[in-house]
Amino acid sequence: MGAEQSGVRAYAGAMGRVRLGILGGGQLGRMLALAAHELGVQTRCWDQREDAVAGHVGGLHVDDFERPARLDAFLRGVDVVTTEWENVPVALLEEIERRGVPVRPGSLALRVAQDRVLEKNLARSLGIPTPAFVAARTLGELEGAVREVGLPCVVKTRRFGYDGKGQVVVRKAEEVAACWGALGATAGGLIAEGFVPFARELSIIAARGVDGQTRFYPLVCNEHAGGILRVSTSPAEGVSEGVRARAEEYAGGVLGALEYVGVLAIELFEVGGELVFNEIAPRVHNSGHWTIDASATSQFENHVRAVLGLPLGDAGMVAPGVHAGMVNLIGSMPDARQVLRIAGAKLHDYAKEARAGRKLGHVNVLAGSRGELMERIGQVRGLLR
Numbered sequence: 001m002g003a004e005q006s007g008v009r010a011y012a013g014a015m016g017r018v019r020l021g022i023l024g025g026g027q028l029g030r031m032l033a034l035a036a037h038e039l040g041v042q043t044r045c046w047d048q049r050e051d052a053v054a055g056h057v058g059g060l061h062v063d064d065f066e067r068p069a070r071l072d073a074f075l076r077g078v079d080v081v082t083t084e085w086e087n088v089p090v091a092l093l094e095e096i097e098r099r100g101v102p103v104r105p106g107s108l109a110l111r112v113a114q115d116r117v118l119e120k121n122l123a124r125s126l127g128i129p130t131p132a133f134v135a136a137r138t139l140g141e142l143e144g145a146v147r148e149v150g151l152p153c154v155v156k157t158r159r160f161g162y163d164g165k166g167q168v169v170v171r172k173a174e175e176v177a178a179c180w181g182a183l184g185a186t187a188g189g190l191i192a193e194g195f196v197p198f199a200r201e202l203s204i205i206a207a208r209g210v211d212g213q214t215r216f217y218p219l220v221c222n223e224h225a226g227g228i229l230r231v232s233t234s235p236a237e238g239v240s241e242g243v244r245a246r247a248e249e250y251a252g253g254v255l256g257a258l259e260y261v262g263v264l265a266i267e268l269f270e271v272g273g274e275l276v277f278n279e280i281a282p283r284v285h286n287s288g289h290w291t292i293d294a295s296a297t298s299q300f301e302n303h304v305r306a307v308l309g310l311p312l313g314d315a316g317m318v319a320p321g322v323h324a325g326m327v328n329l330i331g332s333m334p335d336a337r338q339v340l341r342i343a344g345a346k347l348h349d350y351a352k353e354a355r356a357g358r359k360l361g362h363v364n365v366l367a368g369s370r371g372e373l374m375e376r377i378g379q380v381r382g383l384l385r
């Protein structure tokens with residue numbers, strides 16, 4: 001065992017400090033680590049890449065997820081394990097659970113969230129409205145599935161989709177064969193979903209503690225372009241008390257059914273004043289990044305609190321009447337000086353290497369009214385290429 005590792009153990013032993021292991025070391029792991037360190041919690045992120053940006057702010061363990069060579073070493077250095085990447089192999093989570101190290105949220109939540117059919121079945125079983133959906137494993141099944149859900153529809157890979165990748169909108173029956181050509185080879189099969197003519201996209205960020213207590217953040221309104229989240233604002237404008245209560249009821253149902261511990265996000269479509277389930281993210285979520293600057297307790301801190309068995313914090317705004325927004329920085333970074341000159345703007349730079357389509361950072365924006373928020377968000381967007 002290296003000196004560094006024994007140092008971590010000696011520190012943990014002497015100070016009685018809890019050490020948090022995080023599977024995944026991207027920006028979500030980085031922001032979880034920042035929140036954990038404020039609570040005196042040491043972190044060790046496990047990533048498959050040496051340049052993972054969570055390694056800048058805490059310990060980094062580099063190993064393969066499918067065939068780990070140093071699982072023992074990782075587990076010796078941590079007391080609780082959580083995930084920031086939803087595609088961590090379920091078999092790895094089960095192995096960690098088998099070895100008696102708490103995994104929060106547990107393997108069940110990841111198993112369900114990794115498969116669009118399982119997560120929609122869960123929603124349906126809880127009485128949460130979903131688009132019509134049918135699974136397909138062959139071209140013939142896909143043709144049948146598209147007939148059943150109707151046109152237009154969205155065909156997606158059941159597994160491994162993100163940022164709109166692995167999905168095709170099908171508008172005519174003649175397009176099904178080309179869609180199968182594009183996606184059919186994906187392991188795990190496909191799902192055809194009815195196209196939801198939504199008025200807007202909302203999400204709810206929720207937290208559940210080891211003792212079952214829950215917290216819900218104000219509803220978030222999300223704007224996507226090119227399949228990638230661009231802007232989130234919260235509280236979402238004009239949400240009725242009924243819609244807010246329903247979103248919390250849906251989130252509470254999912255949290256309970258999965259015996260979930262930690263922060264979870266549910267992406268929803270708002271259509272005709274109703275909420276339709278899209279998907280769950282079993283982790284802190286991009287549409288909750290504004291909570292770092294605008295909430296009494298950020299999603300990252302509440303996730304850390306939850307998985308360590310600590311009391312959850314207030315998920316309300318830092319002050320009454322605060323309006324919050326988040327602008328993703330994708331592909332290239334704006335000039336930091338210009339961002340920082342904007343009133344109410346807070347820059348979060350993940351220190352990643354720039355690459356087309358890559359999430360490199362975000363700007364949180366705080367304001368005293370919806371109008372002021374949208375004006376400030378407009379200023380930030382004006383700096384983006």
Ligand SMILES: Nc1ncnc2c1ncn2[C@@H]1O[C@H](COP(=O)(O)OP(=O)(O)OP(=O)(O)O)[C@@H](O)[C@H]1O
Nearest residue numbers: 131154161162163164165193194195196224227229
């Ligand atoms: N059934 C649908 N009807 C209409 N639009 C849809 C439907 N499914 C997905 N979309 C659109 O495509 C976007 C991405 O879909 P989805 O959230 O399922 O995929 P994803 O790749 O997991 O996305 P992300 O990683 O950004 O959350 C949605 O936010 C929405 O704008």
Ligand SMILES: [Mg+2]
Nearest residue numbers: 163267278279
């Ligand atoms: Mg999504």
